[in-house]
Amino acid sequence: MASKWATSEWLAGRGWKAFPFQRNVWREMAAGRSGLLHATTGSGKTLAVWLGALQAFGDGEAPLTVLWVTPMRALSQDTLLALQDAASALAPHWTLAARTGDTTSGERASQQRRWPTGLVTTPESLSLMLSRADAPDVMKRVRLVVVDEWHELLGTKRGVQLQLALARLRRWNPGLMTWGLSATLANLDEAADTLAPGAVIVRGAQDKKILIDTLLPERIERFAWGGHMGLTMLPAVIAHVEAAANTLVFTNTRSQCERWFQAMLEARPDWAGLIALHHGSVDAEARRWVEAAMKAGQLKCVVCTASLDLGVDFLPVEQVLQIGSAKGIARLLQRAGRSGHAPGRRSRVTMVPTHSLEIVEASAVRAAVNAGRIEPRRPPDAPLDVLVQHLVTVALGGGFRPEELLPEVRAAPSYRHLSDDAWAWALAFVRHGGESLRAYPDFQRVVPDEEGVWRVPDQRLARRHRSNIGTIVSDAVVSVQFLGGGRIATVEESFISRLRNGDVFLLGGRALELIRIEGLTAYVRVAKPDKAKLPRWDGGQFPISDTLADSILERFDEARQGRFTDSEMRFVSPLLKLQSEWSALPGPHRLLAEVLESADGHHLFLFPFAGRVVHLGLASLLVWRAGRETPATFTMAITDYGMELLSATKIDWPSRLRDLLAPVDRVTLRDEVLAGVNGSELARRRFRQIARISGLIFQSHPGEARSQRQLQASSSLYFDVFRQHDPGNRLLRQAESELLSAELDVDALGRTLERMASQELDIQQPARATPLSFPLMVERLRERASSESLAQRLSRMLAELEAAAGGRAPEDVESKLAFGKPPEKLKGRGTRRRRR
Known part of the structure; x- marks a missing residue:
């Protein structure tokens, strides 16, 4: 040794x-x-x-x-x-x-x-x-x-x-x-x-020095919105990268990663070969080349996603830039640690806000880090789809006797309290698919032999199971490769299926023209990047964490008291002061609501700062509760900060809102939320993932891959069969449970209702959209209009709002809506301000 x-x-x-x-x-x-x-x-x-x-x-x-x-x-x-x-x-x-x-x-x-x-x-x-x-x-x-x-x-x-x-x-x-x-x-x-x-x-050592600063724009936008690439900050980012020996530029999505890499290369063509792209869909060999080149000091910059959040030791990295909000304290610290990745070295991360309100987030993140606040992670409780998959795996790996395997399964903490009934159901499910599938041989996956050992008797089923082991469920992926055979990356089928032959898209840092699709392979050739489309991958939007949201509300409360304690808050003070003049600022003990009438109809804006997931459930709940007394049709929009409900008929929100936000017990809340959303359809979508993990449907068979459309049809069929013939099926119950916990987060919604009940309800009736409500308006409008018509409308709205506030509207609305067309000239490098 x-x-x-x-x-x-x-x-x-x-x-x-x-x-x-x-x-x-x-x-x-x-x-x-x-x-x-x-x-x-x-x-x-x-x-x-x-x-x-x-x-x-x-x-x-x-x-x-x-x-x-x-x-x-x-x-x-x-x-x-x-x-x-x-x-x-x-x-x-x-x-x-x-x-x-x-x-x-x-x-x-x-x-x-x-x-x-x-x-x-x-x-x-x-x-x-x-x-x-x-x-x-x-x-x-x-x-x-x-x-x-x-x-x-x-x-x-x-x-x-x-x-x-x-x-x-x-x-x-x-x-x-x-x-x-x-x-x-x-x-x-x-x-x-x-x-x-x-x-x-x-x-271990917890005293590592982390410098968190912010790259501020040249001027504040008092009416800003999210959902764009933030490429107005490109000149400042270029200058920042140029001043350092080497940099990691983190983005939150693979689409944003592709766009920023392309924009940086267009801005600095002399950096070709010195900057690289890294995300999870890039071919493995290309990723390894980027990692090795960065470690060897051969690259000046790598534009990346969460694929480089973890593990990779980039000792030479001088700085990390985070494009947009990291949405959580832990995530930002993880990324900051990619620089100075050695004992005794200082880590440094510079936040690059894509809109003005993210400047408040930047201040809030640093305050939370300084206070040692970080998000907890909770393990799932006894998911039966994972257990079912594991039973087939163990049956292949030598077989099992149920009475011996049960204590072993319960030794896994997530199954510590697994009931005998749930265990019996899981065994029956892998043995014959449950009562409704008993007659079908494909669901007789595991059977006991003469000695009572449960095994997989069919080699075809064994190969199929091994090809589908795992719990990562996403859209089917298409391999993208050149006509000559060189593999580039993978992209989700739902994106590529919407393209026609001849369309151009960005992937792997290149503009590619689609030639044809054969099965789950797309053949392409290099094209000019003009009007290239951006691929879409699932999982692109992080929800804001509770810990970060609490810190943001504290920053708003300080601003309400006239205290602007760092450079970020001082920079964004014109926005916050205008919000206070036209309406009010929310805070930890103050729930802000704004009621407004416009040409679109009657608006309610509510700002719980509870994240997108909770806001979706809350908006649905409010619509259902309000509609019980006064039938009305609502349009909703949500962001991490708040929600908007728009109706054609007037609702007396000032007198009704407190009652409509009343907390109830969990069972009642669950029933109300499911009544307020299309619970059946959402559960059906959730069931698709559970069906894939549990082995009801398969992403691929040995030698073939199934399309997303086939998977959807198969899972929907099982969903309907179980609802009609096996309503007690535990996978159906798991789908509803995960819908309520993961997609609607009823427990967090319940806590949010309790918190709001203890807050002072401040209902404002401003004459026009405010800096906080404007992003919600944009979120709603962009779902209903093309980029061109939306750009025209937003330009008009911004001109009117800035005129009322005594300012001038920004000139880059259209480029933002085009997902961040960068400025034509790299004039000005931004003003960098930081706090150590």
Whole structure:
């Protein structure tokens, strides 16, 4: 094994010295304990656990001694390189490899002939390994599982999938150690217990210096709106990137990433070859080239998404720019940590607001970071679709006896309170599909043999299951490649299916012309970027976190008292003062509502600052409650800050609003919300994901891929069959439960109603749209009009509002609505202001 002396010598050879928290980890691992290491990004977490593993097990070379689980396959190669550096010196007889969705079939076959000592993998690939017939013999050798970036998995079904896999490994090896790494967690006790019951918590260095500043525009826009790319800030961003040795530019969506990369290249064509693009749909080989080039200092800038949030060690990065709001404290800290990614180095992130209200968010984020406030992550409670998938996986991986498997499943914390009835239902579902599908052979997936061991008897069903293991559910993806065969990236089928041959779109940093589509492959050639369309990917909009929303309201409250405590708040003070003059400012103890009559009809604007999900449920609830007494047709719009209800008939909101916002018990609230939305259709959409995870429908069969239209039709058929013939089906109940918890978040809505009941209700009746209500108007209007007609209307509205406020309207409305056509000339570089 690698002794502590050898470890210290290796560190000293690199000019390093072990930190106290690293030595603490080594002591706990030497004692065989599992744990959660929580420390700031770039403080040495990876080395702490990896060097502990080499000290504990480095004297042997048994295959699969250590599994290193990463949440993103894009991180596997970088993680592998980081681990190999220490292993080559301290355990040169060890072999290391990666096994993810990017691993070729040849590499997989080579690994199976001789498994490496350490394996970097993902939750999906780990489950796939558990489905092998020899899994009990191969996987029982694992002595340590390290879960990197545990906070990213904790609150997801992927995390539940990993819980079940760990429970299986612990059954085969009761002495298995499990260690998690995390930099951004609030609920540490729950996180540690979910990873490994009884795990110790080691707190590492938390004093890393993080500089958060803001790149401010040349002038304030008192009437601004979200939903555009923010490319009016391009000149200032170009100047900022030019002044630094190297930069990561983070965007929240892949579409925004593509557009910003193209705009930067158009603005600075001399940077060709010095700037690069990185997101999860870019081909794996291209991603690895970008990562290696950045680490080698060959790139000046990488425009990226969450694909580089985690893990990748970019030591040379001088600064990070965040385009638009990060929507959460933890997410911004994670991205900030990509710069100065080493112990003792300062991290730096500069926020680039895409509209004026995001400047308030920038101030709120820094205040929350300084106060040590961060969002918790909660694990899902016993999702049956994940359990059903796991049962088939275990049946493939050597089989199971139900009476022996149940305690193992309950050892996974998310299933700690799994009922006997739910267990019996899950067994019946994998055995014959439940009562309504009993007659169909394809749903007899797992059956007991003569000895009472449940196995998968049909190799066709086995291959189909292995091809679909996982809990990531999205639109079917289309591979985009050149006519000559070079693969570029993937894009969602729902986007590509709307294009016609000859249309041009941006992908992988190129303008591409669609030639033809064959199956799930789109053939393209390089084109001019004029009028190129932007691809759309699911999951593009982050909801604002409760923690950040609370901090924003505190900033508004300070402004109401005339206190503008930092450069951001002073810069945005004209907007806030105008909001106060024409209406009022909300606050932690003040709920602002605005009632307005316009040519469009009668408006209610409400500002709970509870996030898009809650606002959707709240708007639906208000419509349903108001309509019980006065039938009316409403149009609604929502943002993270508030909601708008527009009706043709006048509603007496001042006298009715308090009663309409009254809190009720959860059961009543659930029924009211479902009555206020198209609950059946929303549940049907949610059921599609559950059907995919549970194995009712399959994204792909070996040798073929199914279109999204086929998947929708199949899942809708099952949904209707169950509702008619099996209304007690637990997957239907799960769909409704997830709809209420994830898409409508009824629990958060209930808390919001309780909070609003305790707040002072401030109902204002302004003469015109205010700085806070204007973004909601734009949100509603853009759903009903083309960019050209909307641009004309917004230009007229802005001119009228600015005239009333004594100012002048901006001139770039049309370019914003065109998803951020950058300024034709890079005049002016913006004014950079910061607070250390």
